[in-house]
Amino acid sequence: MLVRLPGVYPPQEDTWLLAGALARETLGPHSHVLDICTGTGALSLRAAAAGAGHVTAVDISRRALATTWINARLRRHPVRVMRGNLTEPVRGQLFDVIVSNPPYVPTLDDVLPTRGVERAWDAGVDGRMLLDRICVQAPAMLMQSGVLLIAQSALSGVEKTQTILEEQGLSVEIADRAEIPFGRVLSSRATLFETRGLIDTGQRTEEIVVIRAVR
Template sequence: MNACTATLVRRRPLVTLPGVYTPQDDTRLLLHALYREGVGPGTELLDLGTGSGALALGAARCGAHVTAVDIAWRAVFTTWINARLARLPLTVRRSDLATAVRGRTFDLFVSNPPYVPAPGVSLPRGAARAWDAGCDGRLLIDRICDLAPAALRPGGVLLMVHSGLCGASDTLSRLGRAGLRAEISDRTRIPFGPVLRSRLSWLRSTGLPHGAGGGAGQLVELTEELVIIRAERPRASAPY
């Protein structure tokens, strides 16, 4: 059993300060997808929106050189604490999306961004910044799609998780227009959590839950599909 596989089997509890996203089903789904990419010594990896650092630590255990980034100071501090406790070398930075990728390229770019549709036009505050993502859930997803090509080396891969409520086909199309080969690599379905349950009336009124069991506005099963988007930057064509 290698270190990467062992990480999945022996899940050590992580420190999560108040207001920092606790690893859940979406984190585990993305971690499995990350390990399939053959992460190892020499892999340069960016974990954008690192939260507790679960993905960054998993990659570091495989020997990757990891840069973990978050806009929230509490998340940055949480990841730093978890890295110290695990005795793993990580570069942890507080940064916004654009600054995190400016002037650097990576072999692997992973992100579990906020993706929960939220009513209103104001930006989320406090703990809600970890999940609320505008009225269509794409507040950061679209920005990641636009920035990913410049952040990836030839042959580099973006792995991003989001809800089926946000329109996976829209993400695939946007990444394709940006020059990446994109596909859905993983799917799973989970029960609605407390946040989505609290917004059932609003979700029905918007028609967003077309992928959540039943037709638009017909939330029969109250389940949410999570997907992993895998997008690869093509390698340069060999000269004739």
């Protein structure tokens, strides 16, 4: 059971799909893992429990970091928590594995929320305002043969993620995918997605994809 302060993203299908992909990576006491957009710290804790000796969790939300810190302390996992914008707090550092489940839900406009739980999912008109930045920033922070694992919805353009990562010299594959029913947020935007042609009329499921990219 994870502690979760109000307003922090509850781990769900995308979290667990990514956790499954993370479990397939080899982690040891010398492994450095970075969890960008950590939320409750669920993925950081999985990495630490799997044996990673150095785990860093980054989030922009103070509540998320307090939650991660509490969860790590309760399990006696030495997770380093850092507040900041995506990779900024760890600029210049290298990692064996970078994992991220960022906000990726398409919205009405390109104004990102600066507070509230919406900050965990709203990601601009194409759902890529954070994904694009991670795809550009993360590859240079991978050690040789390092692995980047990203979760996203097919609604926010999986091919674009693949293309950007390949342009950065990474080998990219789909590690996992799952079709899941719309939750409350996506249901409330179904008409918008239909209008934009992102989903078929009446479609109320989305595909979650985990992308694995190796340097």
